[in-house]
Amino acid sequence: MSLSLFDDPPQPAQPPEVLEPGAMVLRGFALRQAADLLAAVQQITSQAPFRHLVTPGGLRMSVAMTNCGELGWVSDRSGYRYDPIDPDSGQAWPAMPPLFHQLALDAAQAAGFSGFAPDACLVNRYAPGTRLSLHQDRDEGNYAHPIVSVSLGIPALFLWGGAQRADKTRRIALLHGDVVVWGGPARLRFHGVLPLPEARHPLTSTSRINLTFRKAG
Ligand code: MD3
Numbered sequence: 001m002s003l004s005l006f007d008d009p010p011q012p013a014q015p016p017e018v019l020e021p022g023a024m025v026l027r028g029f030a031l032r033q034a035a036d037l038l039a040a041v042q043q044i045t046s047q048a049p050f051r052h053l054v055t056p057g058g059l060r061m062s063v064a065m066t067n068c069g070e071l072g073w074v075s076d077r078s079g080y081r082y083d084p085i086d087p088d089s090g091q092a093w094p095a096m097p098p099l100f101h102q103l104a105l106d107a108a109q110a111a112g113f114s115g116f117a118p119d120a121c122l123v124n125r126y127a128p129g130t131r132l133s134l135h136q137d138r139d140e141g142n143y144a145h146p147i148v149s150v151s152l153g154i155p156a157l158f159l160w161g162g163a164q165r166a167d168k169t170r171r172i173a174l175l176h177g178d179v180v181v182w183g184g185p186a187r188l189r190f191h192g193v194l195p196l197p198e199a200r201h202p203l204t205s206t207s208r209i210n211l212t213f214r215k216a217g
């Protein structure tokens with residue numbers, strides 16, 4: 001047993017912020033596990049490297065992506081889908097680390113969704129300048145399941161819209177260790193990420209890593 005000045009202090013639990021019914025921000029919920037989560041991401045990307053997918057319209061996405069779990073989200077000229085096979089390797093996606101599964105289960109539970117059992121984890125990597133334009137997540141089989149997102153590394157401004165693309169958006173800062181759970185009436189909201197400003201983080205250098213856990217199958 002040792003106490004080091006350089007260890008993270010225990011984090012006081014912060015009350016969940018309700019963005020709207022079904023959408024809750026759990027500030028710092030993943031802070032304690034952040035270094036272990038990032039080590040697991042490195043393990044995943046050694047098997048399934050980050051890549052820039054192409055949209056059905058032929059545009060290269062500025063976000064670099066990979067997946068772990070039984071299913072992975074992919075996009076190409078033929079459309080968007082969940083696929084058990086990584087098209088770049090022809091192999092199954094890396095397994096979802098137990099730490100990921102447990103964190104997603106615990107966060108969903110804290111937001112009022114019990115028994116969340118994700119079968120897909122999309123791993124997004126942002127650099128300064130990377131953005132994600134306004135979209136809905138509608139490639140999953142059953143919208144009754146929530147989506148859990150975990151932000152790591154440099155901060156981002158998340159755009160939170162409405163049921164229609166043209167609806168007014170709010171900006172929400174997502175910082176290292178923040179977890180957001182989106183379910184119920186919030187599940188099909190339009191959302192996106194503004195271009196990231198230049199920044200550095202001690203654990204990720206100039207990147208932001210976002211994990212989104214889904215029940216896709
Ligand atoms: C609200 N990722 O991977 S996380 C995505 O920061 C995605 O990488 C963003 O949008 C990111 O699809 C945002 C927050 C998020 C994720 C999924 C949602 C919010 C959501 C699904 C439905 C509603």
Ligand code: FE
Nearest residue numbers: 135136137191
């Ligand atoms: Fe999304």
